[in-house]
Amino acid sequence: MARNGLFVSGLVLLMCFIPFAALSNSEVVIAGVEATFPPWAWVEKGVFKGIAVDAVREIAKIEGINLRFQEMPWQSLIPSLAAGKIDLVVTAVSVTEERAKVLDFTIPWWEINRVVLVRKDSDLNGITALCCGATVGGQGGSTDFEWVKRELAPKLGLKLKEFEDPVMAVADLEAGRVDSVVIDSDTGDKLAAEHPNLRIAARFYAYPPEPYALPVAKGDPKGLLPKLNRGIMELYESGKWAEIVHKYIPGATILPIPTYMPRYVDSYQHPIPGLGDYPWR
Numbered sequence: 001m002a003r004n005g006l007f008v009s010g011l012v013l014l015m016c017f018i019p020f021a022a023l024s025n026s027e028v029v030i031a032g033v034e035a036t037f038p039p040w041a042w043v044e045k046g047v048f049k050g051i052a053v054d055a056v057r058e059i060a061k062i063e064g065i066n067l068r069f070q071e072m073p074w075q076s077l078i079p080s081l082a083a084g085k086i087d088l089v090v091t092a093v094s095v096t097e098e099r100a101k102v103l104d105f106t107i108p109w110w111e112i113n114r115v116v117l118v119r120k121d122s123d124l125n126g127i128t129a130l131c132c133g134a135t136v137g138g139q140g141g142s143t144d145f146e147w148v149k150r151e152l153a154p155k156l157g158l159k160l161k162e163f164e165d166p167v168m169a170v171a172d173l174e175a176g177r178v179d180s181v182v183i184d185s186d187t188g189d190k191l192a193a194e195h196p197n198l199r200i201a202a203r204f205y206a207y208p209p210e211p212y213a214l215p216v217a218k219g220d221p222k223g224l225l226p227k228l229n230r231g232i233m234e235l236y237e238s239g240k241w242a243e244i245v246h247k248y249i250p251g252a253t254i255l256p257i258p259t260y261m262p263r264y265v266d267s268y269q270h271p272i273p274g275l276g277d278y279p280w281r
Contacts, residue, residue, distance in 0.1 A: 026066060027066060027222075028066050028067075028068050029060075029065050029066060029067050029068065029087045029088060029222065029224065030068055030070055030085075030086045030087050030088070031056060031067055031068065031069050031070065031086065031087065031088040031089070031090045032070050032072045032076075032077045032080060032081065032086040032088070032089050032090065033048055033053060033069045033070065033071055033072065033090045033091060034072065034073070034074045034077060034091040034165075035071045035072075035073070035165070036165040036166065036167045036168075037050070037074070037091050037092060037165065037166065037187060038050060038187060038190050038191075038248075039051055039186055039187070039190050039248035039249055040052045040053075040091050040092035040186065040187070041053050041090055041091035041092070043071050048069045048071075050091075050248065051092075051244055051245055051247075051248050051249075052090045052091050052092060052214070053069070053090055054244045054247070055109075055232075055235060055241065055244050056088070056090045056214070058231070058235055058240060058244070059227070059228060059231030059232065059234075059235065060231075062230075062231045062234055062235075063227035063228075063230065063231050065224075065227060069090065070086060072086070073164060073165070074091070074139065074140075074141060074142075074164070074165060075140060075141055075164065077089045077091070078099065078102075078103070078141075078215075081103065081215060081216070081217055082102040082103060082217060082218070084217055084221065087216065087217070087222050087224065088214060088215070088216055088224060088228075089214065089215050090214070092110070092112070092184065092186070092187075092212050093212060093213065093214065093215050094112065094143045094210050094211070094212060095108065095210075095211045095212070095213050095261065095262060095265060096143060097262065097264050099215065100262075100264050100265050100266065101218075102218055103215040103216065103217065103218055104215065104216050104217070104218055104219065104220050104225060104265075104266065104267035105213040105214065105215050105216075105261075105265050105267055105268065106213045106214040106215075106216075106225060106228045106229050106232060106267075107213065107229050107232055107233070107257065107258040107261070107268065107272065107275070108211035108212065108213045108257075108258050108259045108260065108261045108268075109211075109212060109213060109214075109232055109236075109241070109257050109258070109259065110211065110212040110255065110259060111206075111209040111210060111211055111212070111255060111259050111260060112184045112185060112186065112206070112210050112211075112212060113184070113185040113203060113204060113205045113206055113210075114144045114147070114182060114183065114184055114185055114188070114203075114204045114206070115182075115183060115184075115185045115188035115189070115192075115200045115202065115203050115204070116129050116130060116180050116181070116182055116188075116200065116201045116202040116203075116204075117170065117173060117180060117181040117182075117183060117188055117191065117192060117198050117199070117200060117201070118173070118179065118180045118181075118198070118199060118201045119173060119174065119176070119197060119198060119199075120196070120197050120198060120199045121197070122179070124179060124180060124201055125201055125202070126201050126202025126203075127202075129179060129180035129201045129202065130148070130152055130156065130158065130180065130182075130202075131152075131156040131157075131158070132156065132157065133157050133158070133159065134158055134159070134179040134180060135158070135159040135160075135161060135177075135178045135179045135180075136148055136152075136153075136158050136159070136160055136161070136178065136179065136180050136181070136182060137160075137161045137162075137163055137169040137172055137173060137178035137180070137181045137182075138160075138161075138162065138163065138169060138181060138182045138183065139162075139163055139164070139165060139166050139169060139183065140162040140163060140164065142183070142184070143210065144182045144183055144184055145160075145162065145182060147182070148160065148182050161177070161178050166181070166183050166187055166191065167191075169181045169183070170191050170195060170198065173198065174195065174197060174198065180201065185203060186249060188200060189249075190248075190249075208260060208262070209259065209260040211259050211260055211261055211262075213261070214228055214232075216228075220267065220273065225267055225273035225274060226273045226274030226275075227274060228274070229272060229273055229274040229275050230274040230275065232257060233257065233275065236257040241254070241257070242254045
């Protein structure tokens with residue numbers, strides 16, 4: 001889910017108070033998980049599921065990480081991580097320059113686009129769903145909704161409605177309380193398939209690409225980046241990553257890992273934690 005950091009102000013100062021200690025094999029790593037963002041992360045009858053969840057479980061086995069998932073709403077995940085209250089965020093997290101000021105990231109493992117959902121019985125298309133006074137919904141703090149707020153709303157007279165999670169946004173769309181919902185393409189595709197009264201009106205391709213990666217606190221105080229990076233590459237090279245992705249998105253194209261990463265990400269400079277000067281660099 002492409003999400004934008006709304007809580008960055010003041011968080012840089014918190015970095016000074018996070019203890020920098022090496023992670024022992026017995027120490028529990030707290031991974032905050034968003035509960036409602038399929039196919040990347042969600043909770044169903046108390047069970048954590050999704051691409052990111054399954055992948056991190058496998059990495060924990062490979063690298064001997066004592067992992068514990070903790071369900072949290074999206075809006076609290078980034079500030080909790082930056083403040084050292086959790087050690088890792090496990091969901092679809094877009095890499096942005098604002099987030100990179102208070103977080104470090106693993107190697108990028110996915111690229112995302114965005115879609116516009118409308119009701120199937122609506123005559124709205126990719127243009128009319130996002131113009132002329134339409135009421136547009138989206139997940140608060142997501143890069144998708146921030147794009148609408150920043151690039152479209154001031155110019156096209158949109159009415160905006162912000163939701164805690166995409167499931168709530170889709171519920172309001174079905175009820176007719178919003179005209180359209182803007183959301184990342186993976187989640188939008190899944191929700192459209194699960195809700196026969198909805199359809200995708202438009203698909204937008206980001207340029208430069210918008211990568212997903214796993215974030216840790218700035219400076220990697222628990223020393224997780226080397227383990228996570230090694231684990232991601234092992235999953236990819238063994239074919240396990242493709243297996244996990246196809247479990248949730250059948251037929252999806254598996255991009256080479258690492259995918260595109262912006263140059264402003266400090267943790268993606270030479271040497272890459274856990275990988276050094278890997279051949280793909």
